[in-house]
Amino acid sequence: THKITKLMTPLIIKSMTPPTINWVSLSKLVKEQK
Numbered sequence: 001t002h003k004i005t006k007l008m009t010p011l012i013i014k015s016m017t018p019p020t021i022n023w024v025s026l027s028k029l030v031k032e033q034k
Helices: 002-015 019-033
Strands: none
16 A cells, blocks of 8 residues: 555645645545554
8 A cells, every 4th residue: 555655645746736735634544554
């Protein structure tokens, strides 16, 4: 799942312009996965 997250990160950044929202959502996803 961690590899998938790393692969999805650039796609999310490209789809969403503000990076702050991306990192907040990613941090929540990582916490949920753990």
